[in-house]
Amino acid sequence: MGSAMGPNIRRERQRLRWSQSRLAREISRAAGIAGDPVGRQGISRWETGKRTPREWLPFLAAALGVPVETLSGPPAPAEPHVPTLADFLPPEDPLERLGGRTGGRVGGGQVDDLRRRVHGLRLADDFLAGGDLIRPALRDLRRAVRMYREHSFSELTGRRLLACIAELAQISGWIASDAGRYEEAEHIYRLGLSAAAQAGDRTLAGNLAGSLAYQLSNTGRESDGLDLARAALDGAGPHALPKARALYGDRLAWSATKAGGTGNAQAAMRALGEAGEALAQDSEGTESPGYLYWVDAGELRVMEARVYTELRRPLRAVPLLRGVLDAYDATHTREMALYLSWLAVAYADANEPEEAAVTADRMFTLAADLASERTAERGRLVLARLAEFREVPEVRAVLRSHAA
Incomplete structure (x- = not known):
């Protein structure tokens, strides 16, 4: 019975968009018991079939709002796991x-x-x-x-x-x-x-998931990053705060871009559009958590430019990046260096090696004393891209100066 019950418990919990910890707390409330005697690990063991709820089954059903038979009966036909x-x-x-x-x-x-x-x-x-x-x-x-x-x-x-x-x-x-x-x-x-x-806190969970998705997408685990970015957006639900939905869309756009393929490129552009629409719904009367303070139209433009650069569409990327850099706070050295790295690559893609060299030199000057692996990795990518134009004197000078 346990092996059949596990998938049913998981299905009903996910229907309510509850975490395992939330379900454990709701069971305690249904049973009228203080504390958390079941715990998240207990729910996990039930869902994997390692244990059965036994005496907890009536309270489990009550917490989920379903008859006991829904949980103890045969599992529903399997659907593709999202x-x-x-x-x-x-x-x-x-x-x-x-x-x-x-x-x-x-x-x-x-x-x-x-x-x-x-x-x-x-x-x-x-x-x-x-x-x-x-x-x-x-x-x-x-x-x-x-x-x-x-x-x-x-x-x-x-x-x-x-x-x-x-x-x-x-x-x-x-x-x-x-x-x-x-x-x-x-x-x-x-x-x-x-x-x-x-x-x-679903908003905070989405922020963490988006941050991890961003790292996975940038470190060779593009498929995992895309799955997690989608889960963050889906988990937030349609009523999430505008800035939060904008952030999740921003992360999804990048993960889809890094995953590659025509379908994902189209998904990235849709995600960017939805992020912009979400941010447009934000107003001064909408209170957002403090950790979303940096999510604004400028940041969305940066991501849009980065997506266009990754897709090798420099005529779109260059004007966006130049506009962002002209208005950006120069005291944020790491971000300035990162944005310049994208602009250098976009210039190279536009077959403007001299401009790419000037931009790259500025980027390396800013990044020289930064203890940041992000800027170091971007620097390596910029040098690799510039190497295709090593016969251009300005490019050759940058390669000699910063190859180390």
């Missing part, structure tokens, strides 16, 4: 609470302090590279996870702490990725995705 965010959660719960609670009690003030630390890291990331920020970011993340696992707190404080851990994981994962520590960044992103799911 990846959801739940597929990308860690196999075990990295935030499992420890018994004993020897660390004291956490109050709202401590969570507020942690939230300020998260915001400070975000602001610092605008000016500093991943190699400069990785140590304080990981130190804060470890401290926050220990706080959650070892301390006691109210239910409300626990949810706020989970949300803080998720936000801290997003910026820490981004910093680790910029430092070239991709495996560690993926682990951090998945931890944050688990925290956001347990906090019931």
Whole structure:
């Protein structure tokens, strides 16, 4: 019976767009029991057929709003699996609470302090590279996870702490990725995705999923990146905040572009259009989470230009990139260098090697002292593209100066 019941439980949970942790909490409420005796791992074991709900079955059915027979009957005919965010959660719960609670009690003030630390890291990331920020970011993340696992707190404080851990994981994962520590960044992103799911914050979960999708798409795992970017957009639902939908569309456009193929190129352009439409619905009266502060029309133009560059459509990309760079804050050195790298490639694609060389030289000058693997990788790509024009004197000079 367990093997038939598992797929039914999973199907009904996904129908409600609930995480496994959310279902565990709803079962406890249906049973009138305080705490979380089932837990996410318990739900996972039921869904994989390793265990059966037994005495929990009536409460499970009540929580899902279906008759017991819907769960205990034969599974519905299998349909092609569409990846959801739940597929990308860690196999075990990295935030499992420890018994004993020897660390004291956490109050709202401590969570507020942690939230300020998260915001400070975000602001610092605008000016500093991943190699400069990785140590304080990981130190804060470890401290926050220990706080959650070892301390006691109210239910409300626990949810706020989970949300803080998720936000801290997003910026820490981004910093680790910029430092070239991709495996560690993926682990951090998945931890944050688990925290956001347990906090019931779909917007934050989508932000983490989009960040991880971006890394996967840039590090040779284009198919996984595209699946995750789509799951982030689908998981947000049609009523997500305008800025959040714009961000998810932005990430999906890039993942589709990197995946290649005519169909994905068309999907990328559709995603860009939908992201622009979503952002146009944002107004001053719409309150968005602080971590979406950077999502604006300028950032969407940058992504549009990058997509056009990747698709080898320089006549579209060059004007967009030049417009963005003319208006961009020059103190954001890493982003300036990255955008210049795209412009250099677009000039090369337009058969303008002299302009490409001038732009590349400016990019390398800005990136010289940055501890960022993103800019280093872009630099290698720019040099490879310029090498096709090595007979042009301006290009040859850039290659000699920056080949190392």
